[in-house]
Amino acid sequence: MAVIRDVIPQLELFQPGTADDALALLSEHGSDAWVFAGGLDTLDWFKDRVKRPKVVVDLGGIDSLREIRTTADGIEIGAMARLIDVVNNADIKAQFPALAFAAKSAASPQIRNVGTIGGNIGQDTRCWYYRDGWTCYRAGGNICYASPPTAMNREHCILGASRCVAVNPSDTAPVLVALEAEMVIRRGSSERVIPADEFFVGPEIDIERMTALEPGDLLMSIRIPSKWAGARVYFEKVRDRDSWDFPIVNVATAIKETGGSIEDVRVVVNGVAPTPVRLTAVESAIIGESLNEQTAEQAGNVSIQGVAPLTHNGFKVNLMKNLVKRSIRDEPMNA
């Protein structure tokens, strides 16, 4: 039968007013349901008729999911808080300016006015084969179209590939991993809280998902503990256009410094693997070292150990090395 990549097909739309109602709908419809937040990841899937859920649960009417509040130990951001709300929130700016900066680096002003933090971390990969409806591993097939020598993979993995070489495209995700955020997930009436680094799931665990969210799950909020509040957190995103573009590589590095030496550090990169990658080898190599150019250089060199670039993305190796180096050498921009 012929294929057409246009016009959203028939689907049943639910617009619950409370999280409980949303959860009930998700339980009822299970894998037939699609959770709709800002719609930026969703709508082109639908319009291309590549993803065709029977039921769509639009969270846009659930105000409680949009709250950003300070807690006894940090800040809790509702999953439906818009990126622009994260950018402008005074508490986030004061305690975790790198998160506000990363949110501001995502997408375009128009998209940030609609797109949500939950959508930003939960979004699917931008692998152009997968998104165009090619029946690859991630789409339930038994091949990766992006890795053969004739394939175009400039924007794909240099790390962590497992059959699939697609990358995670989120800008806020690496910051949240660096800040040791936790994801609050509900399923029916039960709630679980998982660390950010376990929230993102690689193809070796489940090749058809990017996160730990399973059918029936609802991401409620993101908790950021105060551990890294006020610390030196560097974020930088490299993208091809300033207008609207996903990261070629981004980096988030959190450092606690005592007397000029690195007391604690978390280095996370994204856009290089199917999940944000915490570079623990880099962290071990530089912990206790002086915060200086030499340490930065060392961090960069360690960061690229074990990389496996594809035909067209060898430049990402150099780019990641330089970004990791900068994240330690340079002052955070955060503006």
Next chain:
Amino acid sequence: MADYKLLGKNYQLPDLYAKVTGRSKYAEDHRAEGMVFAKLLVSPMPHARVVSIDTSAAERLPGVEGILLPSDLPEEAEAPNESALTMEPKYEGEPILAVAAVTEQIAADAIELINIQFEPLPFVLDPLDSLKPGGPNGRLDGNTSLGRELGEIKWTEADMAGLSPGEIPMDGATAAEWAYGDLEAGFADADVIIEEHSYNQSTSHQPLESRTTMAYWEGGKLYIYPSVQSTARSVGPMARWAGIEPSNVVLINEFTGGGFGGKISGYVHAQIPILLSKNIGKPVMMRISRREENAIGRARPGVQARIKLGMRSDGKITALDIHCVGDQGPYGRSGDAMNVAGIGSLCYQPDAVRTRGTNVFTNTPPRGPQRGPGGVQSMTMLEPMIQRAAKQLGLDQVDVRRLNAPEGQAKFGAPGRDGEQGHVSSAFAKEAIDKGAELFNWTERKAISGRRNGSKVTGIGTCLSAYAAGASGVDGLFVIRPDGRMYIQSGIGNLGTGSTFDMMRAAAEGMDMPWEKCEVAWGNSALHLPWSCSQGGSSTTHAHTRANWAAVEDATRKMKAIAAQDLGGSADSYEVSGERVHRRGNRSQGLSFAQVAQRAVDLGGEFDGHELPEDINGMTTASATALAGQGLMGVAKDNYEEGGRRMSFAAGFAEVEVDIETGDIKVKDYAVGSDAGTIMHPKTYSAQLFGGAIQGFSVALSSKWVYDRRWGLLVAKRFYNNRPPGILDVPHEQPMKWGNADLPDPFNPLGAKGIGEAAQGAGSGAVVNAIADALDSLGDGFGDFYRSPVTRDMILTMLEQAPTGHDRLMAHV
């Protein structure tokens, strides 16, 4: 510069309110009673034969109104031209059939019910693959046009011996060739010879408005609401696709969201709603998605070339030898590749030029002219070689451009049958360079070349760009009515440049009419519009200032004749000013425009359009006949002398900052000096210079296609991965600057030429040179990319001396 009341002054375009309030109607905003929607079934393969189509299930779907198959077209286009639908799709996304239904959703659902079987055929994505011995052809009937015929060009094993991948045999076979001067002597005279391979990518036109079209039939007439660049010039093609006379076409298109050459006078796919609506007897709206626009919406032909350039120690370019390969797509005949040398021969006036080339059919979207066709490729490809030669000789880049720049009625391009080259009507290129250099402060700014700020390196670059700047021989038409107002007819088309109004100001200026008392009719062929030039190729400024001036002279002559008849004396003793025709030096003895308009109606004949000039186009005759009797008519064909081909010039100057740790390139500043004669409207003029420059930045920095080579499919289909620049990619720390030589073209009564085309090459050439300049500071030859767009992967792999994954000429990476 003459002292004009209207020309050269900013004013508010008459369509502004509609645009900023969202009331302007673009093609898809139109509705008609009983309207249904069409959707396309397009090819999923780069080249295939449709073996079978079964539409029975689709036809049974409630709400389906009709299906249009290739066999429903009146005739198949003659090779190598394209048809609206085809049983042998030659690129991914080529339309095969269309379904009309009461909703778009039903139409799309119906397409999914169609059982269609394909037989895959050989395909080629990269022209060089087709030229290699034994390489595949993009069409079953050949890989290139040999004159009027289709045929095949293949290089031999001997040609390829000793060449690395991505290299072109300089003397390998080509489909076309032209030359002038003594090439051997030119190279012998050179002190530096640069020989390089260079690649300019294919780029989609990407107008914000796709080519959506609505059509219906009523009383034997076709009413069509397309998204086209030209109004008058699109009527004929629509009539042809409908199989009717142009007089039976009503074309309504008041607003068009850009075209850049991709919608100049319609598009063959308009035939789909035209025929569907005829077959089913209902209006049909065919909305074109961005994805479809990427496929059917035209693109600039990529060019792969081997170029040899000789420069004397004083900077004079002595010889230019090019073997160019054009990426033609599967249809048509493009002039882009061979025009690389054509435009180069104008900008740099080399003593000798030879160009040999082949346009190769590929299974990628059809190509069409895009803003400065061939010229942009010329600037992007030749300029870095000129910069390299000048650097080797230790010469100032501006001095070299100036030394080689054309003057007066400079010759250029391929010699004609008589062996003589054509020439331009005027060239004030040196003055344009001077203006740009002054705005950019080139002399002092040279000091920042190679400046380091941490990981960032600054580079500056300049480029002289030229392109066509005007047509001629079209008609002007207006009526001054007894209400004292002037009604000016504009058939140009309103794609956002403002020229459909700006050029009508020439008529108002000529009649000394306040603009507030002028009404412009545009965007609807039923409004009796005159024969106009295409709204493309920067044609309208020159053409319609001439045509409207001819109409002004016609109206002035008629007014004087009426005054002499009514008030006595000779016609020559009268003049026109201040909305009156009156005795020279005595305003009180005369007639107001309102009075003379009434007298024209009373007198009839030629005065009110009942008698018309014989040399005007039939379309103008029909329109003027419809307007006859309403007042005093100015109507005439432009018969002014032509002093050569109208070409304008833009000298771009760019400052870029390259971050050598990330490969980021930021355009920090841009200035442009121009030569396009008299400026009609500074605001729209500068919009052309800046908009063109930004499109040039796109060529230099970001816009490209990416094709999977195994499957022959485009993977970068979306706006964001096709990467045209947005407003955030434009210099914003300081405003871009522009200036003009302000020297009138002697072969236009107002001195005006167009500017839109030349503007783009100025942007691309200046930026690629600025990038090379920045990277040269890291080591000799570090900036030698000779490939666009210059992306961070090229920079970072070059700095690490790592492999890139592709050779210099490989297409669509």
